[in-house]
Amino acid sequence: MQQGQILFVSHMFGRFGGLEIYNLDTVHAFQNHTNVQVISAFTSRQEIYERISMKGLLPTQPLLQRIYRRTWRFWLNLALNSLKKDVDLAVAGHVLVLPQVANYAKKQGIPYWLLVFGIDVWGNWSKEVAKAIEDCDRVVAISEYTAESVRRRLVRNKDRVVVIHPAVDLDKFFAGSNANGSVNNDPLIILTVGRLAASERYKGHDLIISALPEVQKQIKQRIEYWIIGGGDDRLWLEQLADEVGVADSVIFKGAVIESELIEAYQRCNVFAMPSYVTQRPDGNWTGEGFGIVYIEAAACGKPVIACDSGGQTDIVVNGLTGLLVKPTVDDVANALVELLSDPKKSQQMGEAGRHLVGEKFRRELFNQKWTNLLSQLEIY
Structure with missing residues (x-):
């Protein structure tokens, strides 16, 4: 490939959230072929970050x-x-910065792409954003669900929307030998990994907490529900756990x-995050655009x-790698009981899940898909 330069503009940049990690991994994939300059609107650092030249504004x-947040x-x-x-x-690593990236690209006479994730594009688009998305040379979505959401609203260029799923490092994330529950005095562990945001409340922590009394009634072994992630909704969840008697x-x-995250994955018996898609009264949407924690x-x-939307x-x-449920306490309770009461089925699903990750979500495949996309440009 011919050496060129890519400008990557993000709203935030770093290794601290699913969206941001996807952007970071994408830039690393680009670096296999060309130079990349990153500008981040809401990051302060101006440094070389993981071998990436980045300017935080x-x-x-x-x-x-x-002052900056009003004039960014x-x-x-x-x-x-x-x-x-x-x-x-x-x-554009986020639709928030798309209008600025589109204007810059049009002035320079160069193509521009957009990365889309989920709730960032599920809601209403302004006229400016809609025009910029219509004119994109590529829209890269992290899931078919999000890709289809964008395609439905495009008047033209629907075929420019493609999917490149996030990836996981199988050398880091692997099945350990220390899963709990092998002896009777071991607690069985349910694990959720996700932020606790009062403004969202769609990841289903409350559904699992509310389901625990029924699960404990049917499963005679001690059960622990581990929640990894911080946020301002912890107090509400603690109060809920106290109210239903599972504090x-x-x-x-x-x-x-x-x-520590990897160890928690390895020790748990079931990973559960019944995150669900819903439209809020203000017209915005909540839900998982993908959910990298599922493949981890x-x-x-x-x-x-997980939930079925x-x-x-x-x-x-x-039924093969896990269970898809409706976002109800009864459905979540039944799924937890089904897996916690049948270690053999859980093990088979876990093995099938790791095999699926190796087929569809491994790092090498992620990099190859970006290589294929870049190769369609004459400059690479």
């Missing part, structure tokens, strides 16, 4: 941050217009480092319980 001082579009446009004119492709069984782990758990050989339907094969 967010000021470090609190007062300047408040101006500063992003200024940063883009000050770039040298040696960019061959512009990529001693719900363990909030908070934010953890990667090695599957890579560690665990059966997965959203991007997770690309991942969980009902």
